[in-house]
Amino acid sequence: MIQALLMGLLALLNGIQGPYHWYFFREPVMAGFWVGLIYGAPVEGVIIGATINASYLGWISAGGANASDLYWAGLLGTFVAIKGGMSIETAVAFAVPIGLLGNYVHVAYMTIASLVPVKMDAYAERGDWKGIRRLQFLGGPTVVLFLRAIPVFLIAYFGSEYIQILINAIPTWAMSGLTAVGKMLLALGMAMLMKFMFKKNLLPFFVLGFGVAAYSGMTDLLLYAIIGVCLAVILIKLGFGKDNEKEAL
Amino acid sequence: MSQATRSLTKRDVQKAAFFWHMTSHLTYNYQRLQAGAMATIMGPILEKLYPNDKEKMKEGLQRHMLYFNTEPRWGAVLPGMAVALEEGLAKDDSNELDASIITELKTALMGPLAGIGDTVWAGLIKPIILSITLGWAMEGYVWGAWAYGIGVTILDFVVTYAMFMRGYKLGMDSVDRFLEGGFIKTVTTFLGIVGLFCLGAMIVKYVSVGAVYKLTLSTGVISLGTLADKIVPKALPLLVTLLAFWLLSKGKKVTFVLLVLFVVGFVGGALGILG
Numbered sequence: 001m002i003q004a005l006l007m008g009l010l011a012l013l014n015g016i017q018g019p020y021h022w023y024f025f026r027e028p029v030m031a032g033f034w035v036g037l038i039y040g041a042p043v044e045g046v047i048i049g050a051t052i053n054a055s056y057l058g059w060i061s062a063g064g065a066n067a068s069d070l071y072w073a074g075l076l077g078t079f080v081a082i083k084g085g086m087s088i089e090t091a092v093a094f095a096v097p098i099g100l101l102g103n104y105v106h107v108a109y110m111t112i113a114s115l116v117p118v119k120m121d122a123y124a125e126r127g128d129w130k131g132i133r134r135l136q137f138l139g140g141p142t143v144v145l146f147l148r149a150i151p152v153f154l155i156a157y158f159g160s161e162y163i164q165i166l167i168n169a170i171p172t173w174a175m176s177g178l179t180a181v182g183k184m185l186l187a188l189g190m191a192m193l194m195k196f197m198f199k200k201n202l203l204p205f206f207v208l209g210f211g212v213a214a215y216s217g218m219t220d221l222l223l224y225a226i227i228g229v230c231l232a233v234i235l236i237k238l239g240f241g242k243d244n245e246k247e248a249l
Numbered sequence: 250m251s252q253a254t255r256s257l258t259k260r261d262v263q264k265a266a267f268f269w270h271m272t273s274h275l276t277y278n279y280q281r282l283q284a285g286a287m288a289t290i291m292g293p294i295l296e297k298l299y300p301n302d303k304e305k306m307k308e309g310l311q312r313h314m315l316y317f318n319t320e321p322r323w324g325a326v327l328p329g330m331a332v333a334l335e336e337g338l339a340k341d342d343s344n345e346l347d348a349s350i351i352t353e354l355k356t357a358l359m360g361p362l363a364g365i366g367d368t369v370w371a372g373l374i375k376p377i378i379l380s381i382t383l384g385w386a387m388e389g390y391v392w393g394a395w396a397y398g399i400g401v402t403i404l405d406f407v408v409t410y411a412m413f414m415r416g417y418k419l420g421m422d423s424v425d426r427f428l429e430g431g432f433i434k435t436v437t438t439f440l441g442i443v444g445l446f447c448l449g450a451m452i453v454k455y456v457s458v459g460a461v462y463k464l465t466l467s468t469g470v471i472s473l474g475t476l477a478d479k480i481v482p483k484a485l486p487l488l489v490t491l492l493a494f495w496l497l498s499k500g501k502k503v504t505f506v507l508l509v510l511f512v513v514g515f516v517g518g519a520l521g522i523l524g
């Protein structure tokens with residue numbers, strides 16, 4: 001009961017839209033940590049959350065349109081994984097349908113919250129700026145309470161015993177299929193990111209990074225960040241960005 | 250009323266910047282997106298500029314309840330500018346300034362700034378930090394998760410605050426000068442180099458799918474995965490990533506690509522080819 005209540009509270013913090021909520025509760029790696037903490041396995045939670053997170057590396061919400069729901073993929077993905085005792089790859093595959101489901105919740109949130117500006121207009125008409133501010137602070141979080149916190153509480157309260165039964169019912173071939181999916185999906189995160197960053201003239205840097213890592217086996221990313229920063233500083237000093245402009249013209 | 254009482258102090262602007270940082274998305278919605286946040290930060294500003302003037306307050310709030318949406322961090326330059334313009338409008342006793350210029354400027358610039366901001370923040374800065382800290386977190390270090398949370402929060406605040414204050418200073422100068430300085434372009438090139446270099450290595454680190462199919466011949470067992478790795482190590486992760494990238498740049502939706510990968514992975518895994 002207490003764990004389910006904490007899950008509900010976590011879902012509220014996870015769903016509210018603000019920088020502190022985004023970075024400390026929504027990001028799957030942090031959501032995984034909190035879920036793990038609630039169920040006494042914070043390290044496991046962080047590992048699962050981080051792996052789910054990597055599939056969403058290039059995740060972006062432009063104008064409120066989501067690709068898949070980052071909020072629940074991390075939160076409920078980790079929950080299902082810990083309660084079902086599944087492997088990390090399988091957990092990542094499970095996070096996909098949860099994320100797609102959560103996406104409908106997000107659409108519902110954005111739609112219901114669209115009623116708030118109607119009331120705000122009425123306050124504006126009266127010049128009541130404090131009323132607008134109060135609504136801005138309370139409107140969205142109230143919708144989150146009903147759409148995200150209460151459902152997650154119910155899932156955590158009633159659902160957790162069924163998860164284990166459900167997982168056990170899955171045949172071996174389907175499990176190995178899900179495991180392969182879990183390993184494949186990380187490529188989506190990379191691809192989304194690549195779509196953002198890719199420019200033809202920057203291709204050599206991508207090949208260089210891949211080549212060095214693939215052949216040397218060194219995959220500590222801090223190393224690549226340091227080398228990358230040095231490369232960028234040197235090349236921009238040499239006028240790398242300016243040459244691009246001429247080419248573009 | 251004398252002009253002095255219609256001036257904003259630095260503290261007023263700082264307070265507005267902080268409110269923007271806190272509330273920009275709190276009641277985000279399809280109908281007006283960030284308009285509620287804009288009106289929220291403008292309340293105290295208008296109160297200061299037009300004390301006890303209900304009519305001006307009403308006009309101002311209605312002006313800022315209009316549809317508004319930009320990237321909240323780099324785009325904070327816009328609410329900053331809007332605050333400066335409101336101050337200019339209040340001080341303009343000759344009535345040469347038209348209030349509609351504020352709305353026009355916001356509407357003209359929110360789109361381009363959202364594009365730049367999303368690319369730089371969601372496409373470059375956040376993923377680079379995330380990819381480094383996720384590496385730690387995946388190895389089971391809890392502080393890796395916290396390093397991400399704390400690091401990005403500080404960065405978010407610093408960028409938002411700096412951009413808001415810069416926007417206020419730019420005021421009537423218009424945002425062109427800010428963009429023409431080449432600052433954003435240099436930032437984008439810089440992060441593009443670092444990002445793509447790291448991305449290449451990230452594929453090797455994170456995408457672990459491989460071929461597990463084994464051919465049994467009279468001379469022995471050949472593992473396809475080992476064979477492929479001899480030619481180009483980690484070729485399969487690269488191919489899968491490039492496939493997804495190709496589909497995305499063809500304009501396919503992320504959900505579609507997700508389902509393609511799901512089906513290919515599931516079938517491949519169930520048949521014992523991928524793993």
